[in-house]
Amino acid sequence: MNSRKTMALLLLAVIPAGFAAVWCMQRGIDGQLAEMHQEQDELVLRSGKTLRLLSLEYGAFLADVYWTRTVQYYGDRHARKVANLDTLGPLLDVTTTLDPQLLPAYRFGAIFLAEKAPQGAGRPDLAVELIQKGIRNNPDFWRFYYDLGFIYYWELKDYKKASEAFLEGSKNPKALIWMKVLAAKIAAEGRSRETSRILWREIYESTQDKLIRENALRNLKLLRAEEDCDYLDTLVGRYEKSAHRRPERIEELVSAGILPGVPVDPEGFPYVIGADGKTHVHPKSPLLGYPKGPPPPR
Amino acid sequence: MKRAGIVAWNTFREAVRDRVLYNLVFFALLMIAAALLVGQISIGIEEIVIVTLGLSAISLIGILMAVFIGVGLVSKEMEKRTLYALLAKPVRRWEFLLGKFAGLFLTLAVNTAAMAAGLAGAMWLVQGSLKAEDAAVLVAVYFILLKLAIVVSLALLFSCFTTPLLSTLFTAGLYVAGVFAPEIRAIGKVTGNAALDAVAMVFSYLLPNFDNFNVIAAAAHRRAIPGMLVAQNTLYAAVYCAIALAGATMIFSRRNLK
Numbered sequence: 001m002n003s004r005k006t007m008a009l010l011l012l013a014v015i016p017a018g019f020a021a022v023w024c025m026q027r028g029i030d031g032q033l034a035e036m037h038q039e040q041d042e043l044v045l046r047s048g049k050t051l052r053l054l055s056l057e058y059g060a061f062l063a064d065v066y067w068t069r070t071v072q073y074y075g076d077r078h079a080r081k082v083a084n085l086d087t088l089g090p091l092l093d094v095t096t097t098l099d100p101q102l103l104p105a106y107r108f109g110a111i112f113l114a115e116k117a118p119q120g121a122g123r124p125d126l127a128v129e130l131i132q133k134g135i136r137n138n139p140d141f142w143r144f145y146y147d148l149g150f151i152y153y154w155e156l157k158d159y160k161k162a163s164e165a166f167l168e169g170s171k172n173p174k175a176l177i178w179m180k181v182l183a184a185k186i187a188a189e190g191r192s193r194e195t196s197r198i199l200w201r202e203i204y205e206s207t208q209d210k211l212i213r214e215n216a217l218r219n220l221k222l223l224r225a226e227e228d229c230d231y232l233d234t235l236v237g238r239y240e241k242s243a244h245r246r247p248e249r250i251e252e253l254v255s256a257g258i259l260p261g262v263p264v265d266p267e268g269f270p271y272v273i274g275a276d277g278k279t280h281v282h283p284k285s286p287l288l289g290y291p292k293g294p295p296p297p298r
Numbered sequence: 299m300k301r302a303g304i305v306a307w308n309t310f311r312e313a314v315r316d317r318v319l320y321n322l323v324f325f326a327l328l329m330i331a332a333a334l335l336v337g338q339i340s341i342g343i344e345e346i347v348i349v350t351l352g353l354s355a356i357s358l359i360g361i362l363m364a365v366f367i368g369v370g371l372v373s374k375e376m377e378k379r380t381l382y383a384l385l386a387k388p389v390r391r392w393e394f395l396l397g398k399f400a401g402l403f404l405t406l407a408v409n410t411a412a413m414a415a416g417l418a419g420a421m422w423l424v425q426g427s428l429k430a431e432d433a434a435v436l437v438a439v440y441f442i443l444l445k446l447a448i449v450v451s452l453a454l455l456f457s458c459f460t461t462p463l464l465s466t467l468f469t470a471g472l473y474v475a476g477v478f479a480p481e482i483r484a485i486g487k488v489t490g491n492a493a494l495d496a497v498a499m500v501f502s503y504l505l506p507n508f509d510n511f512n513v514i515a516a517a518a519h520r521r522a523i524p525g526m527l528v529a530q531n532t533l534y535a536a537v538y539c540a541i542a543l544a545g546a547t548m549i550f551s552r553r554n555l556k
Contacts, residue, residue: 053481060514061351061354061514064350067340068339068343072339099515101515102346209341209342211341
């Protein structure tokens with residue numbers, strides 16, 4: 001009887017109370033750790049070759065684990081707007097050494113590396129190296145040449161190399177016809193909004209991933225905003241001719257009857273006139289990488 | 299041969315009775331969790347990770363079973379004293395060994411087939427259908443089975459002359475060394491030492507080369523596996539098992555069982 005009472009006491013009181021105490025203590029510990037939050041993103045083993053040996057036959061699975069870790073690392077930093085992405089390059093190198101055929105690691109990894117802060121690591125040079133590694137390991141995958149051409153065009157503004165990359169990719173019989181078109185267009189015109197729009201639209205349509213599509217959409221909207229700014233600059237010029245002075249605010253163009261209302265960018269933020277006299281996207285607009293929030297009152 | 303078959307069937311029944319196939323439940327849960335979770339925390343690898351995780355789990359669980367059950371095949375019979383009754387039946391010693399090998403191999407084959415079915419289910423869940431190129435995954439599973447056959451034969455060999463603990467260490471050690479066989483072969487070339495190159499070369503060919511059977515990455519990326527490789531690996535596994543079982547028979551037939 002006594003032993004049954006003891007068992008009942010343990011089961012119904014002591015163990016649940018113990019877990020409740022552990023729960024409370026853990027929340028306290030979590031609070032303490034959050035206050036002394038330290039970046040613990042050290043990559044202890046940076047050699048992909050060493051890890052490949054240590055993984056015995058399970059290199060492919062370890063590659064998936066490292067890729068997931070890379071995605072989580074980037075996502076966490078992106079969400080916290082932390083600019084330091086130093087571990088991103090080594091993580092991608094390890095992932096692609098463990099599994100040289102893991103195509104998403106090259107493609108998405110290059111985007112994460114090439115994009116300027118705070119969107120990415122701001123290292124287009126590393127992105128180029130990663131894609132070139134992908135080409136060496138997967139010579140039949142023509143889309144890598146697209147990715148390479150895109151980085152040269154958009155981030156490095158090296159239009160000659162961009163055109164060469166698109167041309168090289170177009171030689172693959174599986175490549176789509178616009179690779180050749182892009183090669184010719186970039187060789188002839190260098191940077192153009194139309195080409196940029198084609199490139200970003202292709203990225204948007206070729207992936208189902210939410211993060212990548214959002215980034216592509218943001219850049220398409222930015223292109224639209226650039227067009228708007230060019231148009232508004234011509235109107236600023238018109239105001240200058242009639243008023244014999246530069247406007248300091250967009251509202252002055254509205255008062256002069258040149259504009260019916262204050263124009264807004266695709267995120268709803270009003271355009272502003274900068275100190276240089278040119279129209280710019282609002283400094284707090286999400287198009288420039290800031291968190292989405294309500295536009296300022298007009 | 300009939301006596302070997304009876305020993306084999308009883309070995310299989312004993313393994314099942316030991317609830318050794320309960321790991322299938324764990325495997326099924328793992329596959330379901332992976333299928334649901336991976337898409338939420340990673341990008342672009344849902345179909346790939348199901349296959350790499352599934353095949354890695356099949357391989358690892360199979361190796362653990364092959365080693366830990368295999369090293370006890372002979373020693374357990376000796377401890378329980380059932381070996382003497384068996385050999386007095388009469389069951390020849392080589393029939394006993396062959397039966398034990400076949401019984402554990404049958405257990406592993408059933409286990410592997412069940413896990414492969416679970417993996418196919420998870421792939422169907424993620425992809426929506428199974429395609430012709432998914433046959434590469436079946437070939438990978440077959441290669442895992444061949445690898446397990448070699449591990450079982452090695453475990454049986456060591457269990458004929460040493461304790462279960464040492465058998466485990468020897469078998470696991472040989473497995474790890476076999477995975478590194480290509481690297482061992484390359485040692486001599488890296489150091490430039492001709493004598494070391496020759497020794498490393500011979501040693502790497504004597505070791506069971508488990509790297510031959512590693513096509514997990516190829517299967518995950520749905521790359522076709524050549525039929526010739528399938529035939530060569532089958533022959534390699536059969537010959538290596540025959541060598542290990544022949545060695546086991548030689549040792550066991552001379553062993554004083556008192």
